[in-house]
Amino acid sequence: MFAMGTGTVNISIADIWHAIMGLFSSNSANSQINTILFDIRLPRILLALCLGAILAISGAVMQGLFRNPLADPSLIGVSGGASVGASIVIVMAGGWIQNGAALGLSAVAAGAFAGGFIATILVYRLATSQIGTSVTTMLLAGIAIGAIAGALNSLLSYFADNDMLRQISLWQMGNLSTANWSRVAMVVAVAALLAGLFPRDSRALNALLLGESEARHLGIDVQRVKRRLIVLTALGIGTSVAMAGMIGFVGLIVPHAIRLLIGPDHSWLLPGSALAGAILLIIADSLARVVVAPTELPTGILTALLGAPFFVALLIQRRREI
Amino acid sequence: MALMADNISLHISGFNLLRDVSMRVERGTVTAIVGPNGAGKSSLLKVLTGEMTATTGQVSLNHQPLSTWALEDKAKMLAVLPQHTVLNFPFTADEVVALGRIPHQTGKRKDEIIVADALKAVDASYLEKRFYTQMSGGEKQRVQLARGLAQIWEPTQLGDQFLVLDEPTSAFDLSHQKLTLEIVRGLAERGIGVVMVLHDLNLAARCADNLVVFDSGAIAAQGSPDEVLTERLISQVFGVKSIIAKHPVTQKPLVIT
Numbered sequence: 001m002f003a004m005g006t007g008t009v010n011i012s013i014a015d016i017w018h019a020i021m022g023l024f025s026s027n028s029a030n031s032q033i034n035t036i037l038f039d040i041r042l043p044r045i046l047l048a049l050c051l052g053a054i055l056a057i058s059g060a061v062m063q064g065l066f067r068n069p070l071a072d073p074s075l076i077g078v079s080g081g082a083s084v085g086a087s088i089v090i091v092m093a094g095g096w097i098q099n100g101a102a103l104g105l106s107a108v109a110a111g112a113f114a115g116g117f118i119a120t121i122l123v124y125r126l127a128t129s130q131i132g133t134s135v136t137t138m139l140l141a142g143i144a145i146g147a148i149a150g151a152l153n154s155l156l157s158y159f160a161d162n163d164m165l166r167q168i169s170l171w172q173m174g175n176l177s178t179a180n181w182s183r184v185a186m187v188v189a190v191a192a193l194l195a196g197l198f199p200r201d202s203r204a205l206n207a208l209l210l211g212e213s214e215a216r217h218l219g220i221d222v223q224r225v226k227r228r229l230i231v232l233t234a235l236g237i238g239t240s241v242a243m244a245g246m247i248g249f250v251g252l253i254v255p256h257a258i259r260l261l262i263g264p265d266h267s268w269l270l271p272g273s274a275l276a277g278a279i280l281l282i283i284a285d286s287l288a289r290v291v292v293a294p295t296e297l298p299t300g301i302l303t304a305l306l307g308a309p310f311f312v313a314l315l316i317q318r319r320r321e322i
Numbered sequence: 323m324a325l326m327a328d329n330i331s332l333h334i335s336g337f338n339l340l341r342d343v344s345m346r347v348e349r350g351t352v353t354a355i356v357g358p359n360g361a362g363k364s365s366l367l368k369v370l371t372g373e374m375t376a377t378t379g380q381v382s383l384n385h386q387p388l389s390t391w392a393l394e395d396k397a398k399m400l401a402v403l404p405q406h407t408v409l410n411f412p413f414t415a416d417e418v419v420a421l422g423r424i425p426h427q428t429g430k431r432k433d434e435i436i437v438a439d440a441l442k443a444v445d446a447s448y449l450e451k452r453f454y455t456q457m458s459g460g461e462k463q464r465v466q467l468a469r470g471l472a473q474i475w476e477p478t479q480l481g482d483q484f485l486v487l488d489e490p491t492s493a494f495d496l497s498h499q500k501l502t503l504e505i506v507r508g509l510a511e512r513g514i515g516v517v518m519v520l521h522d523l524n525l526a527a528r529c530a531d532n533l534v535v536f537d538s539g540a541i542a543a544q545g546s547p548d549e550v551l552t553e554r555l556i557s558q559v560f561g562v563k564s565i566i567a568k569h570p571v572t573q574k575p576l577v578i579t
Contacts (some may be wrong), residue, residue, distance in 0.1 A: 008561070067408075067410065067411075068410070069410065069411065177512065203424055206417075206421060206424075207421055207424055209409060209410075209411050209413070210407055210409055210418075211404075211407060211408065212419060213373050213404065214402075214404065214407060216372075216373070216393065217373075217397060217400070217401070217402040218397050218421065218422070218424045218425055219393045219394035219395075219396065219397030219398070219424060219425035220393065220424070221393055239428070259411070259412070263412065263414070263417070264411035264412060264413055264419060265413070266418075
């Protein structure tokens with residue numbers, strides 16, 4: 001409600017209520033307000049909700065999978081890979097994507113998914129040796145992959161024409177302003193898929209925190225679980241990058257904060273992260289729309305500005321307890 | 323029924339880590355593996371627990387090749403505790419021990435009772451709600467031991483159960499070393515077969531039914547501690563001069579160096 005009311009054009013709660021009621025009684029009082037609410041703001045809020053949940057739950061899964069609370073889709077090069085994948089599709093596919101067809105959008109999402117998937121596999125392979133997955137190697141591999149992705153992105157931007165360039169740069173800022181109902185439908189589908197499948201592996205993720213061979217001794221088919229989680233994470237990150245670009249910190253800070261609050265047990269951590277991620281992104285996006293009205297800030301900037309202080313506060317509070 | 327290794331060899335990148343090793347761990351017995359650093363004790367444990375596959379030879383658990391057991395069934399019979407478990411996430415002790423219940427579907431209430439009992443067995447009840455990441459080395463090792471105990475707390479119809487420990491007492495003070503040995507003997511009385519790598523020969527002599535001395539990837543001697551521990555063997559394997567005496571109370575061999 002609050003998020004629906006906020007924006008360059010302020011709409012009072014009463015008007016929103018009126019508009020919602022109007023939907024059911026089918027005598028729309030004010031078509032301008034309706035347009036703003038249901039065609040612009042509501043899809044955007046839903047997009048923020050689902051993307052926040054996807055980013056945070058994927059971050060939580062990655063941190064568990066890599067056994068490292070620092071793993072973050074953007075830190076280990078996955079977001080970079082996804083953004084390259086998306087850029088390639090835009091540049092290669094050329095004009096027909098801008099017509100806004102759902103098909104074009106899915107192609108971009110597929111590109112982002114493929115890019116994110118390849119990056120995840122590369123980082124994982126590079127970091128994993130016979131002794132296990134090395135955290136340092138993983139972070140370094142992430143930096144390398146991220147650098148390659150950055151270079152490829154620049155290269156693609158260099159060859160792209162103006163329209164493509166605009167599309168590419170829109171993502172890199174992390175923006176939700178392109179929300180529309182077909183995007184929402186896609187993101188809702190992905191979010192529902194992840195929310196349905198990830199929690200089924202929470203016991204396996206808990207066991208994986210001990211190490212891969214320990215998890216195997218506890219009867220977990222580590223290889224299969226790992227493959228499933230990597231594919232789903234790449235799907236989630238790929239979709240989110242394709243829809244809204246690089247929105248950093250949600251995937252890193254939300255699971256971290258939730259872990260500090262309720263502990264590392266994944267059966268609580270995963271739903272908790274999804275919920276908190278959704279809330280954080282909705283708030284960040286609402287603020288992004290108003291702080292420099294009538295223009296907008298890229299949402300990615302605000303997630304960092306909102307998330308980081310909260311995280312620091314948690315760290316300080318914890319330190320006092322110890 | 324038993325956990326058995328039949329003529330296993332392990333070659334990795336040109337090195338013969340294990341050469342023609344045969345041993346069996348019977349139900350209700352304690353087997354201690356001793357030997358110098360790099361002799362292949364940990365490799366043997368990895369092959370015994372299915373973490374590595376032997377180049378030749380076969381490992382079997384309760385008369386069935388180890389690799390043919392379903393992972394979850396195997397986990398119900400065989401609990402394994404490695405030398406070091408790195409856990410960087412702030413689980414509380416009871417949460418860590420509860421991980422040992424993953425292969426079993428016995429319900430939350432029963433698991434809670436077992437977790438509490440397992441912690442009590444390793445003298446770690448006071449750690450229950452403490453964060454694993456803030457414990458001392460010895461406390462962590464006790465919590466891990468409790469996790470292994472919780473995994474085989476109750477018998478299963480699938481077959482006999484086994485516990486494999488890699489240097490379980492390395493971070494323990496004297497009283498907890500003694501406690502571990504008592505726990506291990508108690509498990510054996512309940513019919514569980516225990517295999518453990520130990521460094522302290524006297525500790526091994528005190529609690530093992532079967533002592534396996536390992537040297538450069540092969541078994542140098544195995545049998546009861548009385549038979550195996552000789553001055554000659556110790557100088558041969560460890561390169562250390564020693565005197566074998568009798569422990570005045572337990573009458574077990576006592577290695578004095």
